[in-house]
Amino acid sequence: MKTIRVISSITIFLIAISCQSIILRLAGFHKPKIETKKSIESYLIKNGQNLYDVFALDTILAEQLKNHSFKPGWPADFRPIQIRVYNKNGDPIMHSASCEGFLKDLKTFDTVPPRNQVNLDSTLNLQQDLNRYFTLDGHPAHIIAVTGYDYYIVVYFAKFFYKMSKISFTEVEKYRQKHPELKIKVYKINVDVLDWWNTEIITDIKIHH
Numbered sequence: 150m151k152t153i154r155v156i157s158s159i160t161i162f163l164i165a166i167s168c169q170s171i172i173l174r175l176a177g178f179h180k181p182k183i184e185t186k187k188s189i190e191s192y193l194i195k196n197g198q199n200l201y202d203v204f205a206l207d208t209i210l211a212e213q214l215k216n217h218s219f220k221p222g223w224p225a226d227f228r229p230i231q232i233r234v235y236n237k238n239g240d241p242i243m244h245s246a247s248c249e250g251f252l253k254d255l256k257t258f259d260t261v262p263p264r265n266q267v268n269l270d271s272t273l274n275l276q277q278d279l280n281r282y283f284t285l286d287g288h289p290a291h292i293i294a295v296t297g298y299d300y301y302i303v304v305y306f307a308k309f310f311y312k313m314s315k316i317s318f319t320e321v322e323k324y325r326q327k328h329p330e331l332k333i334k335v336y337k338i339n340v341d342v343l344d345w346w347n348t349e350i351i352t353d354i355k356i357h358h
Contacts, residue, residue, distance in 0.1 A: 181309040181350050184341040186285035192308050196315055198337065204282035204290050205339045208346050219246055220268040229340045230313040232321070233303040234263050239275035239294060244268075247313045258324040261331070262300065275301050282338060287345035298334040307340045 190200055206214070215227040228246035236242050243265040245257055250266075257264050279292040294301065302321055306314035318337075325333050342350050 179309045179311055181307075181342060183344055183346075183350065184308060184339075185344050189285055189308070189339050189341065189343075192311075193337070196318060198318055202335065203285060203337045203339065204292065205285050205287075205341075205343055206281075207283050207287070208348060210281050211340070218270075220244065220270050222268065229305060229307050230310050230317060231305045232257075232317055233278065235275040235278075235301040235303075236262065237299055239301070241269060241271050241273065241275075242300075244270050247310075247317075252316065252320045258320050258327075261328060263324070278303060279336065285339065285343065287343070292336070295334065297332065299331045301334045301336070303336045303338060305338045305340050309341060 189203070189205075193200060193203065211227070216225050217227075218225050219228050219231070228248055230247040232243070232245050232252075233241065234243035243257070243263040245252065245255070245266065249255065252258060255264070255266050257266070275294050279290075279294055282290045282292060284290050304317050304321060306317060308314075321335060325331075325335075342348060
């Protein structure tokens with residue numbers, strides 16, 4: 150059975166508090182587990198999300214993302230909570246990950262188009278991005294980008310980072326409501342380990358006191 154190291158290392162520096170479970174919960178982290186289509190759909194419904202345009206990674210793409218630089222000049226690693234924005238032509242215009250800071254503080258969605266803070270991975274256009282994903286039950290999704298939208302937003306989310314995922318959904322929805330003049334298409338990409346991956350989960354969580 151193939152083993153995927155889902156989270157290579159999570160380092161949390163504790164200054165005054167040494168309780169691991171409390172700190173991880175404050176960070177919005179849950180211990181990863183094997184998920185199913187049903188569990189992911191239940192999670193989305195619980196968080197007020199519809200089930201349209203929900204897709205997933207497979208093991209090959211997960212490994213590729215782990216060994217790919219998130220942005221030019223960055224060390225190779227997978228940032229599980231991220232957002233990509235493309236314009237009406239499918240060209241990338243914004244690329245953000247939670248490690249860059251909170252979207253609200255970065256004012257990512259305070260402008261039209263959304264603001265890109267540091268660098269931009271321009272190696273993929275919208276269709277190339279969408280070509281990589283699977284359905285929640287493990288079939289190639291064969292997504293064809295629908296024309297006629299001003300912006301296309303690809304949101305990566307995970308149950309094991311429930312708080313950060315919820316923040317991403319909330320900020321995107323606020324942006325849609327703030328700009329009813331814009332036609333926005335949202336694709337939700339789950340990055341949890343799914344049952345059809347046929348793999349184990351190994352986590353490597355390091356807590357420094």
